[in-house]
Amino acid sequence: MALLELNGVSRHFGGVRAVDSLDLSVQQGQIFGLIGPNGSGKSTTVNVITGLFPPTSGSIVFDGRDFGTLPTHLRLGRGVARTFQNIRLFGQLTVWQNLWVAQNSPADRARRGFLSRWLGGQGGVRDEIVQLLEFSGLARKADELAANLAFGEQRRLELARALATRPKLVLLDEPAAGMNSEEIGLLRDRILKIREQGVTVLLVEHVMELVMGVTDRIAVLNFGQKIAEGTPAEIQADAAVRKAYLGGEAA
Amino acid sequence: MLDFLQSLSDGILFGATYALIGIGFTLVFGVMHKLNLSYAAASVGGAYCGLLVLKLAAGAPALVVFFCAFLAGGVIGLFVYLACFHFIPISNPLAALMATVGMLLLIDEIIVHETDGMPLNYPALFDDVMLRFGEFTLRGDLLMVFAVSIVCMAGLLALLYRTRLGLATRAVSQQAVAAQLCGIRVARVNALTFIVTGLLGGIAGAMIGASVGTLSPLLTTPLTTKGLIVTVIGGLGSIPGAIIAGLLVGGFESVLQQFRGVTERDLYVMLLLFVFLVFRPGGLFAPRGGRD
Amino acid sequence: MDFYFGLAQIIGVHTLLGLSAYIVLLTGQVSLAQAGFFAVGAYVAGMLTVIAGWAILPALAVSSLFGAVVACAVGFPALRVKGLMLVIATLAFGEAVRLFFFNFDYQVAKGGVKLGPLGGEGFRQIRYFPEHGWTTMDVMLFIWTLVALAMGLLWWFDRSRYGAVLRAVGEDELAAQSVGINLTAVKVSAMTIGGAIAGLGGGIYAHYTTHIEHASFGILLATFALAYPILGGLGSVFGTVVAAIFVQGFLVEGLRFLGDWRNLLFGALIVLAMNVRPKGFLDAPTLLWIRRLFGGRRGAA
Numbered sequence: 001m002a003l004l005e006l007n008g009v010s011r012h013f014g015g016v017r018a019v020d021s022l023d024l025s026v027q028q029g030q031i032f033g034l035i036g037p038n039g040s041g042k043s044t045t046v047n048v049i050t051g052l053f054p055p056t057s058g059s060i061v062f063d064g065r066d067f068g069t070l071p072t073h074l075r076l077g078r079g080v081a082r083t084f085q086n087i088r089l090f091g092q093l094t095v096w097q098n099l100w101v102a103q104n105s106p107a108d109r110a111r112r113g114f115l116s117r118w119l120g121g122q123g124g125v126r127d128e129i130v131q132l133l134e135f136s137g138l139a140r141k142a143d144e145l146a147a148n149l150a151f152g153e154q155r156r157l158e159l160a161r162a163l164a165t166r167p168k169l170v171l172l173d174e175p176a177a178g179m180n181s182e183e184i185g186l187l188r189d190r191i192l193k194i195r196e197q198g199v200t201v202l203l204v205e206h207v208m209e210l211v212m213g214v215t216d217r218i219a220v221l222n223f224g225q226k227i228a229e230g231t232p233a234e235i236q237a238d239a240a241v242r243k244a245y246l247g248g249e250a251a
Numbered sequence: 252m253l254d255f256l257q258s259l260s261d262g263i264l265f266g267a268t269y270a271l272i273g274i275g276f277t278l279v280f281g282v283m284h285k286l287n288l289s290y291a292a293a294s295v296g297g298a299y300c301g302l303l304v305l306k307l308a309a310g311a312p313a314l315v316v317f318f319c320a321f322l323a324g325g326v327i328g329l330f331v332y333l334a335c336f337h338f339i340p341i342s343n344p345l346a347a348l349m350a351t352v353g354m355l356l357l358i359d360e361i362i363v364h365e366t367d368g369m370p371l372n373y374p375a376l377f378d379d380v381m382l383r384f385g386e387f388t389l390r391g392d393l394l395m396v397f398a399v400s401i402v403c404m405a406g407l408l409a410l411l412y413r414t415r416l417g418l419a420t421r422a423v424s425q426q427a428v429a430a431q432l433c434g435i436r437v438a439r440v441n442a443l444t445f446i447v448t449g450l451l452g453g454i455a456g457a458m459i460g461a462s463v464g465t466l467s468p469l470l471t472t473p474l475t476t477k478g479l480i481v482t483v484i485g486g487l488g489s490i491p492g493a494i495i496a497g498l499l500v501g502g503f504e505s506v507l508q509q510f511r512g513v514t515e516r517d518l519y520v521m522l523l524l525f526v527f528l529v530f531r532p533g534g535l536f537a538p539r540g541g542r543d
Numbered sequence: 544m545d546f547y548f549g550l551a552q553i554i555g556v557h558t559l560l561g562l563s564a565y566i567v568l569l570t571g572q573v574s575l576a577q578a579g580f581f582a583v584g585a586y587v588a589g590m591l592t593v594i595a596g597w598a599i600l601p602a603l604a605v606s607s608l609f610g611a612v613v614a615c616a617v618g619f620p621a622l623r624v625k626g627l628m629l630v631i632a633t634l635a636f637g638e639a640v641r642l643f644f645f646n647f648d649y650q651v652a653k654g655g656v657k658l659g660p661l662g663g664e665g666f667r668q669i670r671y672f673p674e675h676g677w678t679t680m681d682v683m684l685f686i687w688t689l690v691a692l693a694m695g696l697l698w699w700f701d702r703s704r705y706g707a708v709l710r711a712v713g714e715d716e717l718a719a720q721s722v723g724i725n726l727t728a729v730k731v732s733a734m735t736i737g738g739a740i741a742g743l744g745g746g747i748y749a750h751y752t753t754h755i756e757h758a759s760f761g762i763l764l765a766t767f768a769l770a771y772p773i774l775g776g777l778g779s780v781f782g783t784v785v786a787a788i789f790v791q792g793f794l795v796e797g798l799r800f801l802g803d804w805r806n807l808l809f810g811a812l813i814v815l816a817m818n819v820r821p822k823g824f825l826d827a828p829t830l831l832w833i834r835r836l837f838g839g840r841r842g843a844a
Contacts, residue, residue, distance in 0.1 A: 050721060076723035088718040090711045092827055097707040104723030118705040145827065165722055286627050288766075334814050339821050346821035348573065348630075349773045352766045353813025360806040472762050476638055479631045487627060514663065515646055521639040528632050532624050 002061075003028045003169055003200050004049070004080075009058035010224075011041075011048050018044040020224040021058065026169070031191060031201045033211045033232075036221035037244060042204045043085055045221070046171050049202075050082050051075045063168060077106055079168030083158045083175060091147030095138055095157055096122070098146050099129050102164035129164070135193070136160040152183055159190070169200045176207040188214050212236065220244065253386050258509035259502045264393040265462055266501015267400035271455035272474060273481030273493035274407065275448040281424045281488035282444045285347055289331055289354035290452060291474035296358045297324030297453030298460045302371060313374035313461070317399070320457035321450055327358075328449015332442050355471070362468045370467035373460030396458040403454050404494060410447065411490075420444060424488070473517070480524045486534025495535060548679040552751050554791045555686035559744030560764070561771025561783040562693055563737040566700070568772050570733045571713035573626075576617055576633035577768040579640035580610040580738040582760035584745025586644060586660060589669040589755060593658050594651050599671055603689075603746040610742015611735045618734035619727070637765050645757040665756025669749050686747055693740050697780045709733055713777075741768070774816055776823025778830040785824055 006024040010017065019041040026032045036042050048055050051072040060067040062078055070078075090098050103125060108117060116124060133139045136156040141149060146157060155175060162170050172191070176184050184207060191201055191214050205211045211218065212232045220228040220235060222244040228235060235241055272291055279287045301320030304311050335350035380391025411417035422430040423440045431437050459474070460466040481500050485492025503523055508516040527534065560581055567574045588606035591597040597605075617636055624632055650659035660666040672682050700706040712719045712729050720726055749755050770790065775782025794812060798805040820826070825833075 052717070072720040073723050073725045076721065082721055084718070084721075088715050088721075090707075090714045090718065092714060093707055093710055097710075100704050101707045101711045101719070101724070102722040103704070118708075119699065119703045121702060145831075161722060280627060286630060334818070338818050343821040345568070345573065345773050346817040349770060350814045350817035352770065353810045353817065355766075355810070356763075357807065357810025357814065360810060364803050364807060475762065476634065479634060483628060483631050515642075518639060518642040518646065521635045521642065524632075524635045525639075528624060528628075529620060532628065 001028050002026065003030075003063060004202070005061040006045075006049070007059050007061070009045075009048060009060060010056045011044050011053055012056045017224045019048060019055075019221075022221070022224070022226055024219055024226070026200060026202055027217075029195065029198065029200055030217060031195055031203060031215045033215035033218035034202060034204045034221065035206070035208075035211055035218060035235075040221040040244075041224040042221055043173060044224075046082060046173050046202075046204055049075075049171060050080060073104075076104065076165055076167075079105075079166075080171065081162035081165045081167035081169070082171040083155075083162050083173055085173040085177065087154050087158050089146040089149075089154055089158055089161070091145065093146055094143050095133070095146055095149070096129060096142045098157060098161050099132055099164045100125060102161045103128075105166040107166050132160045132164055135163075135190075151178065155179075155187075156190075163194065163199070167199060169202060170194065171202045171204070173204050174206060175203070176205060176210045179207075181209065184210050254509055255506060257387060258505045260387075260389065261393060262502040262505020263498045264390075264397040264501070265505065266498040267397045268455050268458045268462070268497075269477050269481050269501050270494045270497025271400050271403060271451050271458070272478035273485055273497045274404065274490055275452050275455070276478050276482040277485065277488055277490060277493045278407075278444060278448050280482070281490075282420060283336065283441055285336065285344065286351070287331065287335070287445075287448075288348065288351040288475065289335070289358060290351075290448065291478050292355045292358040292471040293327045293331055293449060294324060294452030294456035295459075295466065295468070295471050295474065296327055296362060296456070297321070297449065298373070298456030298466055299362055299366070299371075300324075300327075301453070301457050301460075302373070302466070305374070313376050316374055317454065317457045317461070320453040320460075322453065324453015324456065325446045325450040328445040328447075328452065329442060331449070332445035336441065336445075337438065355475070359468055359471055362471075366468070368468060370465040370469075373457075373464060373466050375461035375464065378461075378464075392462055396462045399454065399458055403451055404490075407447070407451065408490070416440075416443065476517075477520070480520060483524060484527050484534055486536040489534065489536035492534055492536035545679045548683040550792060550796055551683045552679075552686050554787050555683070555690045556744050556748045556751070557767065557771065557791050558690050558784050558787040559693055559740055559747070560768045561775070561787050562697055562780065563739075563741035563744065564768040565737075565772035565777070565780065565783050566697060566709070566733050566740070567737040568769070568777055569706075569709040569713050570730050571716070572730060572734070573630045573769065574633045574734070574737070575630060575762065575765040575769065576614070576636045576640075577737065577741045578760045578762070578765035579617075579633075579637035580614050580741035581745035581748070581764065581768070582637075582640050582644060582755075582757075583613050584610045584742030585749035585755050585760070586647075586666065586745075587742070588746030589666050589749040590649070590659065592671040592750070593666075593669055594649075594653075599675075599750065602671075603743055606746035607739045607743040610745065611739035614738020614741070615731060615735040617738075618731040634762065634765065637760070637762065641757045641760050644760070663757065665754060666749070667754045669753045669755065671750050673753075682751055686751070689743060689747065693743070694780050694784070701780065770813065772823075774813070774823055776820075776825040776829070778823070778825050778827045782823055782825035789824075 002025045004026040006022055008021045008023060009019060010021050011019040034042050034045065047053050049060060051070060054069055062080060067075060133142055138153060138157060141153065149157060176187055179187065188210055195201060203211065203215060215232055218232055218235045219226050220241050227240045227244060228238045272294060275290050279285060298320045300323030301316040304316050304319045331354055335354055336347055339347045339350060375392040376395045377391030382389040411420060419435045419440050422435055423437055427437055477500060481493055481496045485496035500520060504516050504520050507519045560577060564574060564577045584606035587609045588602045591602035591605060592599060645663055647660050648662050650657045650661055658668055708724055708729055712724060712726060716726055771783045771786040775786030794809050798808060
């Protein structure tokens with residue numbers, strides 16, 4: 001069953017077609033890779049899906065319902081979480097608070113009353129947050145200010161914050177940028193674990209080492225258009241993809 | 252009808268000073284993305300400094316007073332920059348804003364302290380000239396105020412669009428980081444922006460003094476509000492917007508003063524602002540929204 | 544002693560004013576409208592006790608409610624504009640409120656005397672406290688009880704998820720939206736709570752000065768409201784109290800012996816303070832240090 005479907009989605013900025021009639025279909029439980037050279041429209045796609053920009057045309061269907069012009073925070077309520085290419089944490093909040101803030105999901109709402117959700121102390125949510133902290137290897141940093149974390153820790157915290165919203169789909173915008181290969185290996189394991197928990201992953205990435213090793217299916221963007229889609233093996237063999245990445249007369 | 256035209260034209264002529272104040276706010280915003288709340292007070296302060304000339308040489312011509320106000324405005328501008336912006340980290344916009352409030356209070360108090368809070372007479376040019384067209388008149392001093400303001404605006408636009416300094420200023424206002432990478436010293440451009448707006452402010456203060464006939468510390472608060480309103484109506488960061496909005500606000504308040512009285516006048520100016528905020532929040536000349 | 548009680552009253556009311564700006568500032572909104580809400584509270588409470596003859600507590604409750612309602616109504620349209628536009632929009636709102644009271648007449652004859660607001664003349668004879676035999680100390684204790692309640696409320700917020708959400712919105716609206724936070728709801732809620740606190744403060748102010756006029760609620764008061772939390776630091780509600788004591792106790796009263804020069808020093812000290820401590824007296828590292836000093840450890844403990 002398709003969890004996320006983009007039907008002919010375009011997003012233009014003035015004359016620039018950042019995304020041009022893009023069709024995507026991400027299945028439930030998949031790890032779907034979205035790759036492409038710089039400026040090919042990957043980040044814009046993420047921003048259109050999360051509702052930061054309305055699409056110029058086309059529709060986005062998530063979990064069987066059209067997103068329409070739903071604002072960002074309500075899309076999250078339907079189960080779409082994300083991380084940012086240039087990490088955006090709440091730097092002056094502690095690690096713990098960063099995760100606490102994210103507990104806005106319908107599941108949280110169903111379980112806990114309005115007052116306990118907003119004005120209750122930290123006790124009621126301890127177990128879930130501790131679990132997330134352990135998953136991200138941040139258990140000993142709970143009381144640090146997010147701004148004081150090392151770069152790698154900030155990335156892990158951002159991922160944990162996305163998971164704290166109990167998403168069905170998580171969009172990872174270049175999570176491996178600036179990581180060494182050991183860290184990429186750990187990130188790979190973490191992404192696989194996320195899928196085991198039943199969360200679908202849309203991975204936007206440059207680092208081929210990660211994308212090829214972890215995804216089930218890949219779509220390649222160039223100049224806002226999809227130029228190829230297939231399994232990692234198919235993509236590696238695709239002539240158009242090579243051309244887009246290595247440059248060429250038709251690119 | 253004649254009353255209407257008369258107050259409208261008087262207001263538009265006087266509105267040129269609002270335009271100058273609005274330009275000062277808008278220019279600092281455009282370049283630094285900061286609000287300098289002390290600007291109107293600094294402008295009035297510059298105008299007061301112009302009066303010092305009369306202390307040294309009684310009977311000095313009005314033009315000398317204006318020129319000294321102009322120079323003093325520039326010096327105060329640089330001082331404000333150093334005290335409120337240069338040493339405060341960019342990541343603390345609130346601190347810089349608060350510092351300009353402190354500066355507003357400081358300048359206000361210096362004026363009150365030096366003048367015992369009493370209004371001072373301000374010299375004008377052509378205040379005995381009156382152009383008559385039947386019942387309709389144009390006051391010579393207001394025409395002078397308008398002309399001086401227009402000359403200053405033309406000078407500013409020439410500076411921004413015809414010189415390397417202007418180019419650097421516009422570069423910083425669009426992309427401070429990129430400008431820095433191109434070898435533009437951002438701190439220097441910022442300081443120069445404050446000097447230039449200070450010069451404009453000094454002349455604006457002098458023109459207000461000249462057209463009202465007196466200067467008083469009570470001017471600073473309403474002038475701050477008017478200047479900010481002009482900035483918003485014109486579109487934050489837009490110089491032509493500030494000019495047109497200044498004339499518009501000047502004309503508007505003058506007409507309402509004629510028909511609704513001086514105590515209600517400013518209430519309607521606020522309403523005008525709200526109308527803009529609701530229906531055209533970007534102002535007359537909203538800067539084009541870019542990607543991201 | 545009465546002098547110190549009177550000073551404590553002023554500090555208390557200004558603390559409330561500062562707290563009303565504090566909660567709005569947490570969401571990253573710079574509002575110069577707080578003096579306007581304060582003015583609304585002052586006039587409403589004054590009219591209720593003087594004209595309608597209400598007791599002080601219900602009058603303050605209603606003035607606080609009025610402050611909240613007005614703030615909520617201002618919040619919805621005003622919070623659509625951001626940053627500096629909001630500063631200017633709220634400044635204009637505050638000025639509009641002031642000008643409204645400048646033109647506002649509503650007088651009722653009571654026992655041969657006309658009572659109530661009279662435009663530029665102001666609103667005199669708000670004499671609930673003296674008429675009911677409250678001493679300066681009674682009033683001071685009454686004010687500080689309410690201040691303590693407001694501080695307790697905000698302090699509680701700060702320890703709850705709501706407080707974290709307010710700060711999250713203040714730091715990064717985009718990221719906050721992306722974790723499912725409804726920006727409008729959060730910002731308007733902060734504005735409303737701020738309005739309630741300002742309305743309460745205004746109501747008290749009207750009663751201890753006994754005479755209010757439009758000129759007291761100008762831009763200067765609005766900037767004072769902002770000055771307390773910014774000078775004190777947004778790390779904790781206590782910063783606002785410290786700043787109110789510093790400004791009203793030290794700068795205004797303590798330096799009185801300097802005569803005229805006091806006012807000069809006042810602005811200069813604010814400029815200096817912002818250069819030396821751009822994040823306020825009690826910034827996050829200082830607070831963390833204090834907390835560790837007392838051996839407190841949150842979260843994992």
